[in-house]
Every structure is written in structure tokens, then in C-alpha cells.
Amino acid sequence: MTLRELQEQVRHFAQERDWEQFHDPKNLSMALAGEAGELLEIFQWLTPAQSTAVMDNATQAEAVRHELADVLAYLLRLADVLQVDLAAALRTKMDLNARRYPVDRARGRSNKYDAYEN
Amino acid sequence: MTLRELQEQVRHFAQERDWEQFHDPKNLSMALAGEAGELLEIFQWLTPAQSTAVMDNATQAEAVRHELADVLAYLLRLADVLQVDLAAALRTKMDLNARRYPVDRARGRSNKYDAYEN
Amino acid sequence: MTLRELQEQVRHFAQERDWEQFHDPKNLSMALAGEAGELLEIFQWLTPAQSTAVMDNATQAEAVRHELADVLAYLLRLADVLQVDLAAALRTKMDLNARRYPVDRARGRSNKYDAYEN
Amino acid sequence: MTLRELQEQVRHFAQERDWEQFHDPKNLSMALAGEAGELLEIFQWLTPAQSTAVMDNATQAEAVRHELADVLAYLLRLADVLQVDLAAALRTKMDLNARRYPVDRARGRSNKYDAYEN
DSSP: OBHHHHHHHHHHHHHHTTOGGGOOHHHHHHHHHHHHHHHHHHHTTSOHHHHHTGGGSHHHHHHHHHHHHHHHHHHHHHHHHTTOOHHHHHHHHHHHHHHHSOHHHHTTOOSSSOTTOO | OBHHHHHHHHHHHHHHTTOGGGOOHHHHHHHHHHHHHHHHHHHTTSOHHHHHTGGGSHHHHHHHHHHHHHHHHHHHHHHHHHTOOHHHHHHHHHHHHHHHSOHHHHTTOOSSSOTTOO | OBHHHHHHHHHHHHHHTTOGGGOOHHHHHHHHHHHHHHHHHHHTTSOHHHHHTGGGSHHHHHHHHHHHHHHHHHHHHHHHHHTOOHHHHHHHHHHHHHHHSOHHHHTTOOSSSOTTOO | OBHHHHHHHHHHHHHHTTOGGGOOHHHHHHHHHHHHHHHHHHHTTSOHHHHHTGGGSHHHHHHHHHHHHHHHHHHHHHHHHHTOOHHHHHHHHHHHHHHHSOHHHHTTOOSSSOTTOO
């Protein structure tokens, strides 16, 4: 499945329900952040070790899959209405981050060389 | 590009830098929400109409592409460490939402039938 | 009511339930952001004008009051465990912002002079 | 300092800069969540133990105080434009939570009896 194919499915879902009228970038950025917040709520009281084992619990595992799907759906919608090619944007950003965080200087450091990116 | 191919690239980027040690699900859910928050900051003072035109401004357009890429990167990492198939999770969630928000009852309604999902 | 008095009430509530063990700063920052996300969900599909009138609807008004209270509660807890004086921190930050956004240059501009602060 | 006094200071700061035009509830909910996201970014790669010691580092401590102040400022503004009495809203919500999470059943449990509130 390519991002573009998934994007078309989510767009179709919105079109059928006449929901495109609500899907301006401002609103979609809020919906995306709201779903990211729901993901946080799953993990907020778990220790790091418990968070790593979260999929062992069937109820929590389903909640995780649903929230990840919701984040993805709004990310796809937002990129769609903005006509951003997500795969190209990721490629560009990773190239930028590769220069910002050269392997030899960034190795094993989370501060300053702030994880995947900043 | 499939989600899985993108996921491998992002995983490789983290591995090269020995950053996998920081990428437990709890931490990644925070990084994802942090990036979603940066997207919000682009749109927070824009009117809905201005948000729709955000890509007309080259500086803002680049910021948008970078933040969308960051959200995607952490979403891919999070799904990767949790071994969640994102495309399958989206399919399952959309089927669930199709039952929750039948076309005839959800048409044009954002409340209750809460947009793409709830 | 001072911030400090409210803080004591929230601390007492957590102590009675032996919840202080969960209230490290990392976890509380997640809980705070999760509640901020719930606030977003109230407003995400509303037009700016509808958002201004949100308190006219009794159900929405109650949801707004509850979410504002939740954000406040976690903000108070977080400042408490970090031993940050919130009123002093606000004073310091407003002084900094007053220099960053001088009245004559910031008037009526939301970009660059990014609203209340950056 | 009461919440009301702090609220007046933040309102005055916005009025002087003619920023009230940007401060509708929808926009302020985004700004609040954006600041909560910046707090997350401080803690995202820290272990729980490192998060507890965050104020020992002067640079991080200042960042924490600034972000807490920003969250408080937008929370005060949002309650102000909605004419919500924050202290009263907190009292009401804590009474509700006291019934939801009775001391004897909630003690030491973070799941289900979800920390301070849900």
C-alpha cells in the first residue's frame, strides 16, 4: 500500500459524508494533535518498560492500533488538502537531519542532537 | 513508496546514530505529540481561509512540509517498535468508522458524527 | 484563591489516593498535553465564531469547564513536583515577552511577533 | 496572587498589543496545546529519573519555567475569553473526581482509576 492509495481511501471516506467542508488545514492540524493526545493518554502512566510491553494486553493493543490509525488518517488528510507529497517531504527532511546530526557526532546522544530530529 | 519502505529508512536513520535506545513507545508518543504541537503553532493565528492558502508562502510551506515529515517519521517509528501494521490498522479503523458514521446519518454533520472519527 | 492554595488541594487529592508515585514530571507533562488535546477536540470542527459562542450550549460549556480544570490540575501538579513558583515564572516570562514584543512594533501583528509569546 | 489577578495582567499584555483579535477560543486552544507540546519536548528523551532531576540543570530549568509560564498564560487567556472561573471549575471537577475515584478503590491504581482524573 502506498501513502497515495491510503490517502485516496481516506479522502473518499470524507467525501461520501460531505465532511470535506470541515477539513481545512487549521481544523485538521487540531484533529491530528487531538489524536496524538489520545496516544499520550495510553502511555502516560506506564513506565518505559510497560510501554514496551503494551501490545501484550489485547485491550491496550487495540486502543494503540486505533489511535495510530487516527493519527495516520488525519496526517494523510492534512497532506492531501495541502497537496504535500509526504514521502518526498520525509526524504527532504531526513536529508536535512542527516546533515544536522552527522552519524559520528550524534551517536548515542539524545540531547542537542535531539533524537531523530528537532 | 510503501509505508514499510519509509519505515525501514527511518529505522535505519535511528540505528546508524544508536538512537534506538531512546525510542521506546512512551518516548515516541511524546515526540509525535510534540511535532503535532509544532504543526499547530503554524496554524494557530491563521484564519481558516489563511490556513487554506498556507502553501502560497514559501517559508510557511517549507515549515509545513518539515513538520508533516516529522510527524510521519515518529508515527512510522512508533508503529515500528510496536510492530503495528499501519495500513492494516487504518483499514480496520475505517471499517469501524464506516459502521459508526453511516453515510446517510453522518452526511454534513461534524458534531456527534465527529468528522473522520472520534 | 491563590495558585498555591489550589496546588495544595490537588496535591492532597493525589496523596490520599497514593498517586504521587505516578506523578513524575515526565508523566505529568504527558497528562497535561493529553488534556490540552481534549480541549482541542471540543473546538476542532467549530468555526472561530462558533468557538466564541461555545458557552451558550450547556453540554459544551460543561465539557469546556471540565477540560480547563483538568489542564489546570496537571499544570499545578507539574509545577508542584518541580517546585516552580508559577506566578513568579509567569512574571519573568511576561517581562521577557515585553522586551521581545515591544508594544509599538508588535501591535496587531500575529506573525513574527507571535501573539502572547513564542 | 490570585488567578484573577494574573488573568488581568495577561489580558492587559494582549490589549496593549491589540492581540485580542487573535484570541478567540479556537485559536487559544491551539496555542495552549502548542505550549504543552513544547513542555513534552523537554521531557521526551529523559528517563523518569532524569525528568525528576530536570531542575538541577540551569538551562533546562529555565526552559521548564518558561514553558510552564506559557501554558499558564494561555490557560488564563482562554478562561478569560470564555468567562470561566478557573478556581470554581477546578473545585467542581475535583468533587466529580472524588466520586469517580473513591479513596479506598483508587488507592495506588493508575489504570481504570486513571490518576488524578480521566
